[in-house]
Amino acid sequence: MALDSKIPAGDLQQKWEDYKNHVKLVNPSNKRKLEIIVVGTGLAGSSAAATLAELGYKVKAFCYQDSPRRAHSIAAQGGINAAKNYKNDGDSVYRLFYDTIKGGDFRAREANVYRLAEVSVNIIDQCVAQGVPFAREYGGLLDNRSFGGAQVSRTFYARGQTGQQLLIGAYQALERQIGLGNVQMYSRHEMLDVVTIDGKARGIIARDLVTGKLERHFGHAVLLCTGGYGNVFFLSTNAMGCNVTAAWKAYKRGAYFGNPCYTQIHPTCIPVSGEYQSKLTLMSESLRNDGRVWVPKTQEDAKAIREGRKKPTDIAEDARDYYLERKYPSYGNLAPRDISSRAAKEACDDGRGVGESGLAVYLDFADAIKRLGKHVIEERYGNLFDMYSHITAEDPYSVPMRIYPAVHYTMGGLWVDYDLMTTVPGLYALGEANFSDHGANRLGASALMQGLADGYFVIPYTIGAYLSGEIFTKAIPTDHPAFVEAENHVQTTLNNLLSIQGTKSVDQYHKELGKIMWDYCGMARTAEGLTKARDMVRKLRAEFWQNVRVTGKADELNQDLEKAQRVADFMELGELMIVDALERNESCGGHFRVEFQEEGEAKRNDDTYAYVAAWEFKGIENNPVMHKEELKFEEVKLATRSYK
Amino acid sequence: MTMNIKLRIWRQANAQAEGKLVEYQLNDVSANMSFLEMMDVLNEQLISKGEAPVAFDHDCREGICGTCSMYINGRAHGPQKLSTTCQLYMRNFTDGETITIEPFRAKGFPVLKDLCVDRSAFDRIIAAGGYISASTGQAQDANAIPVEKAAADSAMDAAACIGCGACVAACKNASAMLFVSAKVSHLALLPQGHPERKKRALAMVAQMDAEGFGSCTNTYACEAECPKGISVANIARLNREFLNASLISEEMPK
Ligand SMILES: Cc1cc2nc3c(=O)[nH]c(=O)nc-3n(C[C@H](O)[C@H](O)[C@H](O)COP(=O)(O)OP(=O)(O)OC[C@H]3O[C@@H](n4cnc5c(N)ncnc54)[C@H](O)[C@@H]3O)c2cc1C
Ligand code: FES
Numbered sequence: 034m035a036l037d038s039k040i041p042a043g044d045l046q047q048k049w050e051d052y053k054n055h056v057k058l059v060n061p062s063n064k065r066k067l068e069i070i071v072v073g074t075g076l077a078g079s080s081a082a083a084t085l086a087e088l089g090y091k092v093k094a095f096c097y098q099d100s101p102r103r104a105h106s107i108a109a110q111g112g113i114n115a116a117k118n119y120k121n122d123g124d125s126v127y128r129l130f131y132d133t134i135k136g137g138d139f140r141a142r143e144a145n146v147y148r149l150a151e152v153s154v155n156i157i158d159q160c161v162a163q164g165v166p167f168a169r170e171y172g173g174l175l176d177n178r179s180f181g182g183a184q185v186s187r188t189f190y191a192r193g194q195t196g197q198q199l200l201i202g203a204y205q206a207l208e209r210q211i212g213l214g215n216v217q218m219y220s221r222h223e224m225l226d227v228v229t230i231d232g233k234a235r236g237i238i239a240r241d242l243v244t245g246k247l248e249r250h251f252g253h254a255v256l257l258c259t260g261g262y263g264n265v266f267f268l269s270t271n272a273m274g275c276n277v278t279a280a281w282k283a284y285k286r287g288a289y290f291g292n293p294c295y296t297q298i299h300p301t302c303i304p305v306s307g308e309y310q311s312k313l314t315l316m317s318e319s320l321r322n323d324g325r326v327w328v329p330k331t332q333e334d335a336k337a338i339r340e341g342r343k344k345p346t347d348i349a350e351d352a353r354d355y356y357l358e359r360k361y362p363s364y365g366n367l368a369p370r371d372i373s374s375r376a377a378k379e380a381c382d383d384g385r386g387v388g389e390s391g392l393a394v395y396l397d398f399a400d401a402i403k404r405l406g407k408h409v410i411e412e413r414y415g416n417l418f419d420m421y422s423h424i425t426a427e428d429p430y431s432v433p434m435r436i437y438p439a440v441h442y443t444m445g446g447l448w449v450d451y452d453l454m455t456t457v458p459g460l461y462a463l464g465e466a467n468f469s470d471h472g473a474n475r476l477g478a479s480a481l482m483q484g485l486a487d488g489y490f491v492i493p494y495t496i497g498a499y500l501s502g503e504i505f506t507k508a509i510p511t512d513h514p515a516f517v518e519a520e521n522h523v524q525t526t527l528n529n530l531l532s533i534q535g536t537k538s539v540d541q542y543h544k545e546l547g548k549i550m551w552d553y554c555g556m557a558r559t560a561e562g563l564t565k566a567r568d569m570v571r572k573l574r575a576e577f578w579q580n581v582r583v584t585g586k587a588d589e590l591n592q593d594l595e596k597a598q599r600v601a602d603f604m605e606l607g608e609l610m611i612v613d614a615l616e617r618n619e620s621c622g623g624h625f626r627v628e629f630q631e632e633g634e635a636k637r638n639d640d641t642y643a644y645v646a647a648w649e650f651k652g653i654e655n656n657p658v659m660h661k662e663e664l665k666f667e668e669v670k671l672a673t674r675s676y677k
Numbered sequence: 678m679t680m681n682i683k684l685r686i687w688r689q690a691n692a693q694a695e696g697k698l699v700e701y702q703l704n705d706v707s708a709n710m711s712f713l714e715m716m717d718v719l720n721e722q723l724i725s726k727g728e729a730p731v732a733f734d735h736d737c738r739e740g741i742c743g744t745c746s747m748y749i750n751g752r753a754h755g756p757q758k759l760s761t762t763c764q765l766y767m768r769n770f771t772d773g774e775t776i777t778i779e780p781f782r783a784k785g786f787p788v789l790k791d792l793c794v795d796r797s798a799f800d801r802i803i804a805a806g807g808y809i810s811a812s813t814g815q816a817q818d819a820n821a822i823p824v825e826k827a828a829a830d831s832a833m834d835a836a837a838c839i840g841c842g843a844c845v846a847a848c849k850n851a852s853a854m855l856f857v858s859a860k861v862s863h864l865a866l867l868p869q870g871h872p873e874r875k876k877r878a879l880a881m882v883a884q885m886d887a888e889g890f891g892s893c894t895n896t897y898a899c900e901a902e903c904p905k906g907i908s909v910a911n912i913a914r915l916n917r918e919f920l921n922a923s924l925i926s927e928e929m930p931k
Binding site (some may be wrong): 067081083084087098099100101102103105106108111117131155157158159160161162163164166167169170171172173174175191192194197198203204205206208209211212218220243272273274307309310311312420424425426431489490493538540541564582584585589590592593 | 690691707708709710711713714715717718721723724725726728729730732734736737738739741742743744760761764766768789790793795796797799800803804805806807808809810811812813814815816817818819820822823824825826829832833834837838839863864867869870
């Protein structure tokens with residue numbers, strides 16, 4: 034099937050306006066007859082479910098947590114971008130659009146990004162109306178802060194809990210619709226397959242996680258708002274339950290997967306402390322405003338620190354390598370995420386890492402404390418310093434923080450057209466689950482913006498284009514053979530997992546997979562390493578299906594089985610990420626291929642690789658087939674990102 | 678540094694089954710492990726012996742989603758102040774210690790399995806009125822309504838609630854007043870929330886009662902155990918809101 038991105042004709046600035054003026058509408062009495070399934074209740078899912086219900090559609094919403102309010106969006110700290118230009122500092126829709134395209138290393142679709150920048154302003158209005166307590170100035174108006182990759186102040190925030198407050202706003206809007214009877218909510222439910230009938234998405238199979246019972250749910254359309262898949266690496270800043278299952282089942286039912294290898298690795302996270310480590314904690318990007326990143330100049334000093342013979346404060350000023358300041362004098366410690374992460378890895382690979390494991394660098398506030406006083410630093414970052422000392426039992430005011438990069442976000446995801454529809458008619462993907470507007474690298478504070486843009490302001494319009502053609506489709510009874518087939522398929526998979534009764538736990542396999550992905554498909558990738566890794570993942574997957582031990586039964590609350598099911602999908606996704614990384618013979622954004630660099634910096638190849646790689650499933654033992662969506666840049670000129 | 682500990686954990690197969698405390702010995706626990714990582718290690722050992730791992734709720738493991746919910750040595754979220762179970766580290770315990778772990782207990786939070794409880798009552802309280810009715814698309818410009826900074830800050834203090842239910846678990850009456858009052862305060866403190874404030878307070882309190890939560894007798898155990906430091910001053914505000922609303926309203930919601 035040829036890819037049609039359905040980008041409307043006309044000027045970039047006019048496309049969305051024209052689209053809205055001409056898209057087909059569904060009249061209110063017909064809306065009542067149309068059922069929509071929304072899987073996921075993060076920012077994308079909650080906002081979509083609430084808004085579609087307000088419009089009069091019949092909505093069913095699903096999440097695996099015990100409450101829709103606990104979706105992973107809750108954990109976002111920093112803020113949300115919007116082109117309000119409240120600071121009068123020269124911001125505009127165009128600038129937000131341009132920064133996002135450039136930040137994404139020119140691998141995103143112009144029309145979508147422009148629309149995102151346009152609706153960003155409505156998001157802030159909507160959130161304030163719902164009671165989101167954004168930070169304010171003494172005059173009572175909204176405050177802003179700055180984030181990486183921009184020269185203007187356009188980030189709105191609610192202390193260090195922006196994601197929490199935005200999600201609670203959307204969750205309350207959703208609960209209101211639940212209370213009114215317009216949304217039926219299914220918490221502690223996990224979607225385990227998409228049901229397609231005559232090529233269209235017509236429902237899902239979900240497992241009630243309390244009783245273990247499989248359920249069939251019909252919908253005229255299905256929206257996947259199921260978040261990112263960073264947990265394929267086992268360790269990441271994502272919540273423990275984040276997974277690829279929903280997107281993966283959709284892929285196996287015919288939805289193409291876009292740019293699976295694009296992963297964002299965040300430079301400032303608390304390093305791994307032992308084998309038992311279950312997740313990694315992010316330390317906000319804002320710390321790099323005042324903290325200086327360094328490692329010892331010599332391997333001897335680093336070794337002495339690792340063995341506890343020296344303390345960081347014993348290392349004299351001229352024996353330290355402030356490598357970001359040295360390599361990127363104009364951006365210094367504020368170099369972008371992908372670049373800072375790679376530089377930390379290089380230093381540690383060179384034997385100059387610190388901490389017990391040698392996989393850490395210092396983020397040092399001594400100079401800032403000397404210059405500004407401890408109280409200023411405390412005021413700016415007190416909560417983060419507390420969090421750090423909570424976890425590490427070290428005092429960052431007197432000893433430099435130890436940090437290391439960690440997997441944080443996945444730019445890749447289900448391929449969608451301008452309407453956010455996947456290649457399966459009636460199946461949509463919103464938020465981090467789609468291949469998104471962020472190209473090969475996402476800017477800080479733009480994921481929250483995208484999730485809410487998709488849910489509040491895009492899908493309510495674009496879904497009309499499809500559902501207006503479905504008004505004569507009656508609800509399909511769930512004893513239809515396609516539902517039966519899908520349910521049997523899920524049941525068989527679960528039974529298989531339970532029947533293996535091998536010797537290794539699910540977590541052991543997940544950790545092994547994560548290590549392969551991190552070593553070969555992480556911050557630095559080579560054709561040789563990726564080729565080897567593909568083989569390793571295949572072997573591990575085969576072993577998993579021979580030797581995993583899953584305890585308990587299918588018809589009960591069984592967290593071991595839930596995890597096994599998710600890891601089984603990660604085992605398949607991992608291979609696709611590797612295939613995609615291998616195919617893209619260039620370096621761009623979060624995808625760094627060691628063979629493609631110039632003086633140590635990423636080297637893009639616009640002539641050959643200015644496209645979205647959309648992969649089609651052809652059976653798990655066969656090679657997937659790649660379809661290209663050529664990216665046409667009509668508005669911006671492609672340029673090299675330089676931060677030197 | 679490592680330690681050996683004894684765990685006494687509530688095991689209950691499902692909502693209908695009877696539960697009991699079961700003892701486990703766990704050795705070589707690193708002081709740098711989080712409490713939930715310690716539970717992971719225990720579960721790995723149980724799985725390797727072919728036994729059922731302990732079911733417990735958790736997700737973000739950074740103290741913000743409100744999913745984790747253990748009652749540790751007689752305290753909701755354990756001995757450390759202002760922290761959730763997932764933010765608790767083993768260095769807070771000593772070698773040789775016995776640690777008792779139970780689910781959050783309350784009539785409004787029935788046990789589903791082991792340490793997992795059903796907190797959906799909280800969602801139903803929000804659905805009853807814990808929102809501002811502002812359908813998408815109706816909003817005016819965000820800066821059209823200035824909000825006094827102090828009010829915005831207090832609203833944010835109340836809105837910081839993570840809905841974990843520790844307040845209920847800590848209260849001898851299993852009252853949900855801190856949770857409900859935090860939401861009522863968050864919305865009542867903002868001008869956007871004023872039009873519905875009476876209806877909201879009445880409806881949320883009515884739903885809270887219907888869910889079987891107990892009444893508040895001002896022991897303030899909730900505030901002491903709240904991982905986010907939500908203040909009992911919110912309860913006083915809720916009482917005022919409720920009283921005002923009841924005096925004026927002719928018809929209490931059913
Ligand atoms: C620590 C951290 C800090 C961050 N800070 C920022 C920030 O400051 N600014 C910013 O813009 N971005 C930030 N991000 C990124 C941003 O938070 C996420 O990209 C965004 O919130 C994703 O929203 P979502 O709605 O797409 O998915 P999520 O919020 O992840 O929601 C996914 C939903 O899908 C459900 N689900 C998943 N699978 C299934 C299934 N099979 N069946 C049923 N339900 C399912 C889940 O239950 C959940 O409800 C941060 C991310 C992290 C990890
Ligand atoms: S797991 Fe999210 S608050 Fe503890």
